[in-house]
Amino acid sequence: MFLRSSCLLQREHVWCFRMTSPYFSQSMPVVTRRAEKLASCTAAASLLSGRRDADARSSVAIKTEEEETRVSQQTASLSTLDGTQDLLQLATTQPKLESDAPLLSSQSRRRRKLKVEYDEGGSQVKMEHWEPPAWKTQLGHIREMRSSRDAPVDSMGAKKCCDAEAPANVRRFQVLVSLMLSSQTKDQVTAAAMQKLRAHGCTAEKLLSTDDKTLGKLIYPVGFWRNKVKFLKMTAAMLVKDYGGDIPDSLEGLVRLPGVGPKMAHLAMDIAWDQVSGIGVDTHVHRISNRLGWLRKPTKNPEATRKALQEWLPRDLWSEINWLLVGFGQQVCLPTNPLCSLCLNQYSCPSAHQSSPAKLLKVRSPPSLCPDAFEAKTESGQETVFNVEKKEDPQCVNPITQGRKLKRNIKH
Known part of the structure; x- marks a missing residue:
């Protein structure tokens, strides 16, 4: 059961009752239907104003982000343009002196430098020299x-x-x-x-x-x-x-x-x-x-x-x-x-005996081993010269003449 309090307060046509109950340790104000409607209107207005503030803040944040993005893009394009202009200037002009080094921009300083290697014997490039073996x-x-x-x-x-x-x-x-x-x-x-x-x-x-x-x-x-x-x-x-x-x-x-x-x-x-x-x-x-x-x-x-x-x-x-x-x-x-x-190159020539005649001519002893005279020592140690009659030795042939004869025989 609710007990009406002894005092009634009237404020802006809002009746407030203070109710007491043994079930509550503290007293709570009770608002009527009209007060509840007014409170809801006030809450809606505050919520609407809060949303407007939030939208304003979000729009400002979006504009700030767009501005920052635009500024960063302009900075990147300007830096790229500066780097390109520096590259063109370095390619078309002579190398700068050491005194002009502080004038270089930070972008050009950060450019990767080319690594130039030289031979031990000098700056000339060594060309490969090929020659056939032997x-x-x-x-x-x-x-x-x-x-x-x-x-x-x-x-x-x-x-x-x-x-x-x-x-x-x-x-x-x-x-x-x-x-x-x-x-x-x-x-x-x-x-x-x-x-x-x-x-x-x-x-x-x-x-x-x-x-x-x-x-x-x-x-x-x-x-x-x-x-x-x-x-x-x-x-x-x-x-x-x-x-x-x-x-x-x-x-x-x-x-x-x-x-x-x-x-x-x-x-x-x-x-x-x-x-x-x-x-x-x-x-x-x-x-x-x-x-x-x-x-x-x-x-x-x-x-x-x-x-x-x-x-x-x-x-x-x-x-x-x-x-x-x-x-x-x-x-x-x-x-x-x-x-x-x-041929004396028959052992080093890579094409030897590939297109030679079927029957190869045997290599004979050189003419120096077939002399007309030779010296010999007797048992007493005296040198004696023995003359030999000039006869055609089958082992003593001129390789060039014999080759010509072989060629004629092959043709005939």
């Missing part, structure tokens, strides 16, 4: 086999086809003509053609005034003689017009002549002008260099062989290598059926 030994053996100088190139090459008593310009012109005729032609045929040309008059003016039919008869039967007649007439006309009948003294000028290739130009510079401009590589040099493994990679044409040889072969050997390998290819390292059993 090439010096093989070259020495070829020199030994070519010591007799009895190959066709030794007596009928371009150096021997010119007239030694002719004027210098005529002699140089004859060297060029012999080189042009030697393409795809054996030295014996070239020498015979040059002998007929010299008898007719082998000068630029004389060949220019000779008709094609007569010139063809003079150089026949060299390989591709009809084309060479045209090349000789065109070359003679250019030499008379531009060089006064002489030949150019440069590699570029020689190559521009009709019918003159790199091999002829390098040999003409060496023989006619005594200047080494490169290695003259013909079919013999091309074949033997590939057989001996003197090239880093096998080549398919003489020009590629020339470039590969000049990469490692010492320059002082460029003039000699053509003469050595051409004669060696004419006598021992033949295009077909090479005489590998007679």
